Amino acid sequence: MTSPSLNAHEGHGAGVVSLAGVSVAYGSNVVLTDVSLEFHPGEIVALLGANGAGKSTLIKALSGANPRYSGEVRIGGDAVHLSSPVQARRLGISAVHQKVADGIVPGLSVAENLTLDDLAQATRRPLRSRGSAFADARAALDTLGLSWSDGVLGSDAAGLAISDAQLVVLARALRGTPQLLILDEPTSALTAAEAERLFEVLRALRAKGLSIIYVSHRFGEIEALADRVVVLRDGRVQSDSARPFEWHGILHDMLGRAAELSHDRGAAQRGHEVVATLDGVTLLPESEPVSLEIRAGEVLGVLGLIGAGKTEIAEALAGLAAPLGGSLTLAGAPYSPKRPRHAIDAGVVLVPEDRQRQGILPGWSVQRNVTVPFLRSSSVGGLLTKRLERSRAEGVIDSLSVVTTGPDESIDDLSGGNQQKVVVGRWLSAGPRLALLDEPFRGVDIAARREIGTRLAEIAAGGAAAVVLSSDVDEIFEVADRIVVLVAGRIELDRYADETDRASVIGAFLGAAHPSSPEGAPE
Amino acid sequence: MTARPRISSTKTSERVAAFVVKWGFVAVTVALILFFVITEPSFRTPENFFGMLKFIAPTAIAGLGVMLAMTVGGIDLSVGASAGFAVSIAAWTMVIGNQVGGVAVSVVLVCGLLIGALNAFLIVVARIPDLLATLTTMFVIVGLKLIIVDGKSISSQMTLSNGTTAPGRFTADFLWLDRGSIGPVPVPVIILVVITVLLWFLLERTRWGRALFAVGANPEAARLAGIRVQWYRTLAYMGCGLLASVAGLLLAARIGQGDVSAGNSLLLDAVAVALVGVSVLGIGRPNAWGTALGAVLIAVMVTGFTMLGLPYYAQDFGKGIVLLIALLFSFTFSRRRTVVTAGSTTSAS
Numbered sequence: 001m002t003s004p005s006l007n008a009h010e011g012h013g014a015g016v017v018s019l020a021g022v023s024v025a026y027g028s029n030v031v032l033t034d035v036s037l038e039f040h041p042g043e044i045v046a047l048l049g050a051n052g053a054g055k056s057t058l059i060k061a062l063s064g065a066n067p068r069y070s071g072e073v074r075i076g077g078d079a080v081h082l083s084s085p086v087q088a089r090r091l092g093i094s095a096v097h098q099k100v101a102d103g104i105v106p107g108l109s110v111a112e113n114l115t116l117d118d119l120a121q122a123t124r125r126p127l128r129s130r131g132s133a134f135a136d137a138r139a140a141l142d143t144l145g146l147s148w149s150d151g152v153l154g155s156d157a158a159g160l161a162i163s164d165a166q167l168v169v170l171a172r173a174l175r176g177t178p179q180l181l182i183l184d185e186p187t188s189a190l191t192a193a194e195a196e197r198l199f200e201v202l203r204a205l206r207a208k209g210l211s212i213i214y215v216s217h218r219f220g221e222i223e224a225l226a227d228r229v230v231v232l233r234d235g236r237v238q239s240d241s242a243r244p245f246e247w248h249g250i251l252h253d254m255l256g257r258a259a260e261l262s263h264d265r266g267a268a269q270r271g272h273e274v275v276a277t278l279d280g281v282t283l284l285p286e287s288e289p290v291s292l293e294i295r296a297g298e299v300l301g302v303l304g305l306i307g308a309g310k311t312e313i314a315e316a317l318a319g320l321a322a323p324l325g326g327s328l329t330l331a332g333a334p335y336s337p338k339r340p341r342h343a344i345d346a347g348v349v350l351v352p353e354d355r356q357r358q359g360i361l362p363g364w365s366v367q368r369n370v371t372v373p374f375l376r377s378s379s380v381g382g383l384l385t386k387r388l389e390r391s392r393a394e395g396v397i398d399s400l401s402v403v404t405t406g407p408d409e410s411i412d413d414l415s416g417g418n419q420q421k422v423v424v425g426r427w428l429s430a431g432p433r434l435a436l437l438d439e440p441f442r443g444v445d446i447a448a449r450r451e452i453g454t455r456l457a458e459i460a461a462g463g464a465a466a467v468v469l470s471s472d473v474d475e476i477f478e479v480a481d482r483i484v485v486l487v488a489g490r491i492e493l494d495r496y497a498d499e500t501d502r503a504s505v506i507g508a509f510l511g512a513a514h515p516s517s518p519e520g521a522p523e
Numbered sequence: 524m525t526a527r528p529r530i531s532s533t534k535t536s537e538r539v540a541a542f543v544v545k546w547g548f549v550a551v552t553v554a555l556i557l558f559f560v561i562t563e564p565s566f567r568t569p570e571n572f573f574g575m576l577k578f579i580a581p582t583a584i585a586g587l588g589v590m591l592a593m594t595v596g597g598i599d600l601s602v603g604a605s606a607g608f609a610v611s612i613a614a615w616t617m618v619i620g621n622q623v624g625g626v627a628v629s630v631v632l633v634c635g636l637l638i639g640a641l642n643a644f645l646i647v648v649a650r651i652p653d654l655l656a657t658l659t660t661m662f663v664i665v666g667l668k669l670i671i672v673d674g675k676s677i678s679s680q681m682t683l684s685n686g687t688t689a690p691g692r693f694t695a696d697f698l699w700l701d702r703g704s705i706g707p708v709p710v711p712v713i714i715l716v717v718i719t720v721l722l723w724f725l726l727e728r729t730r731w732g733r734a735l736f737a738v739g740a741n742p743e744a745a746r747l748a749g750i751r752v753q754w755y756r757t758l759a760y761m762g763c764g765l766l767a768s769v770a771g772l773l774l775a776a777r778i779g780q781g782d783v784s785a786g787n788s789l790l791l792d793a794v795a796v797a798l799v800g801v802s803v804l805g806i807g808r809p810n811a812w813g814t815a816l817g818a819v820l821i822a823v824m825v826t827g828f829t830m831l832g833l834p835y836y837a838q839d840f841g842k843g844i845v846l847l848i849a850l851l852f853s854f855t856f857s858r859r860r861t862v863v864t865a866g867s868t869t870s871a872s
Contacts, residue, residue, distance in 0.1 A: 318747075320747070339749070339751070340746060340747050340748070340749045341749035341750075341751070343749075344748075344749045345749075350747065352747055357741075357743055357744075358741075358743045358744055358747055359744055359747075360741070360744060361737055361740040361741045361744055361745075362740060362741060363740060363807070363808075364740060368733070372733070372737050372744070372745070372748045372750070373747075373748035373749050373750075375730035375733055375734060375750075376730060378730065379729070379730040382729045382730055382731065383728055383729055383730075384728060384729060384730055384733060
């Protein structure tokens with residue numbers, strides 16, 4: 001079983017990177033709370049957590065990218081403050097970020113990319129000979145046991161295959177022999193064989209005494225590689241467990257929310273009339289076709305991690321992107337929306353995943369944010385009518401108890417939860433036939449989540465269908481009447497919420513995500 | 524359950540700042556006018572008043588075009604070139620083509636729409652960044668103009684390269700665009716006011732205007748709200764091309780010949796006026812009245828400088844300072860998020 005062991009390794013000597021009470025807040029929004037961890041030489045620590053759990057915040061603080069953290073970081077016993085990536089590297093902490101392409105400067109040679117950090121230190125050798133750059137580059141590759149020809153070193157780095165680019169970035173991170181290496185989803189762009197090559201390199205580095213933080217969603221990799229698993233949730237360390245890993249507990253720690261938020265809604269509603277169907281729809285390029293019925297009168301919760309195909313379902317139904325294969329129906333008729341307008345006119349609305357980028361109009365009033373999809377029905381002969389706009393905005397504010405000074409307040413001045421209520425309320429104000437909500441509770445406080453959940457139950461009771469797509473199992477249990485588990489584009493479970501339980505749902509997750517685990521099935 | 528009022532945290536200093544942001548530019552304009560009215564007797568005549576407005580009308584109209592491109596988060600650097608193109612095409616149609624003014628006006632307006640469509644194509648379909656696309660269009664249409672007119676200014680009854688005299692001339696109906704007036708109000712001033720009112724109405728009162736602003740504020744959110752983003756961007760650039768050609772028509776009528784260098788100085792003034800317009804009334808987004816008011820401020824300054832006997836090059840310095848102050852208000856001092864996105868750079872408060 002997973003056991004918190006936050007202070008279990010005290011008193012270790014040189015090379016240990018330790019965090020004590022590290023917190024990060026953006027304004028009043030605390031995203032990382034009191035994290036205390038130790039990373040030992042010769043150890044690979046896997047860092048797990050759902051979206052927004054605080055993984056990238058922790059990595060940013062540790063790699064010097066965000067110097068505004070509180071708490072203490074010690075390296076080999078000495079208290080340090082990590083103020084910039086360059087300084088963190090000098091102190092022995094190197095990070096490789098998820099997007100390999102961001103770490104490669106196209107137009108510069110492979111050798112120059114390998115020795116890129118030297119460019120930042122302009123005091124040394126302003127004029128560098130090609131030979132010395134090559135020598136430095138070769139030394140960098142040597143740490144990975146690689147030797148590339150001069151032809152490769154001299155060529156444009158833009159031409160590197162993604163796995164080779166990954167190695168270049170890794171080799172660069174290992175220059176100056178760091179004590180702690182942070183890898184953020186290093187295999188996300190690699191094939192299985194390329195990933196295996198990377199694992200060999202990492203095992204060799206571990207044997208040399210390097211401490212590695214390995215961030216990944218892939219349980220199989222962690223099982224194969226890691227010595228410890230640390231789970232973050234809601235900005236806190238949820239658990240810290242050593243081998244052998246107990247995957248059930250780890251998933252529970254990762255996906256669940258605090259017990260007080262667990263499912264407490266009334267009797268689940270049962271829908272009967274089918275509103276929309278997916279018929280043999282291919283969600284991901286290499287996944288099998290899936291079929292799904294969406295019924296009026298119930299809230300359907302679709303549970304899946306990033307890349308499971310949730311967003312693809314929403315985009316297909318909302319007219320943002322046609323599915324790769326298969327067909328859709330709406331109210332019994334074939335349905336193929338080409339544009340969001342078609343979907344909106346057909347009564348299908350989408351609360352998009354990224355509120356800031358896809359939802360709100362910054363600098364606009366609450367009222368104008370509410371009415372933007374309904375300009376036609378808010379106007380008479382093309383002329384916007386204040387009364388129509390205001391009544392719709394007031395309706396949204398009332399139905400979801402939006403905390404605001406009124407329809408004319410700027411949306412920028414609302415809290416994240418209230419902004420989300422405005423976006424959700426905007427779409428529900430159309431009286432939709434089918435409401436799709438993609439990760440509607442991200443960055444949303446409990447009260448706002450409750451209000452949104454209640455409103456969804458209301459519209460379902462009123463004969464509409466609501467679909468909540470989320471990666472949080474407790475959110476799903478809180479709002480959904482029926483639960484579908486989506487893993488890698490496949491439906492692994494489709495049950496009514498009151499006919500299943502967390503263990504089965506997590507088991508469905510696990511059975512597919514981690515096939516090597518013998519205890520994958522629910523008990 | 525109703526909206527709960529929140530405790531307002533507005534401090535006196537913030538309210539003063541908001542007041543300055545909203546009325547500062549108007550106050551400066553009024554102060555400048557008062558200063559010149561008191562110090563320069565020739566300034567306070569009605570002729571001078573309308574003269575100033577007439578003088579600035581082409582700049583203001585081209586500025587309104589840039590403003591329109593800015594509503595969708597874009598910019599158009601080809602307005603000066605489009606206006607210059609309009610000058611030469613109007614002259615060419617009347618003098619070489621021997622057509623009446625009405626035909627010249629129609630041809631010019633169609634050309635303006637086509638230039639706007641070209642910009643829209645480059646930006647919307649070919650996905651070239653607005654700044655670069657319209658910069659390219661600027662070069663292309665300046666070059667095209669010079670090819671069409673053999674690099675020469677076209678004047679009434681000029682001698683052609685084959686030794687004959689050009690058949691046509693600038694017709695009286697065309698020149699009326701500059702010289703005519705209704706009551707005491709010159710035609711260019713009427714055109715400017717009509718365009719300003721129409722644009723204000725379109726942008727602030729109709730759903731199409733709201734959609735244009737939505738595209739500028741957050742194109743992705745606008746798309747998900749069912750707004751046809753590419754269509755509205757196309758409309759904005761075509762509108763901008765049309766307004767630039769109207770500006771060119773007024774310039775052609777004023778000059779009375781197809782001066783090849785006409786319109787060259789229009790671009791910077793037009794962009795400046797549109798940017799000043801964003802901050803003039805503290806609105807913080809492109810708007811028609813602000814743009815017109817910005818143009819008036821520049822007209823007052825230029826006229827006043829001339830009367831004070833300052834050299835012409837002092838005007839550019841003055842305009843630059845006005846623009847700098849406007850940008851400081853928009854980006855630096857304003858608490859609100861500015862949604863001018865010239866070159867797709869958005870600034871937050």
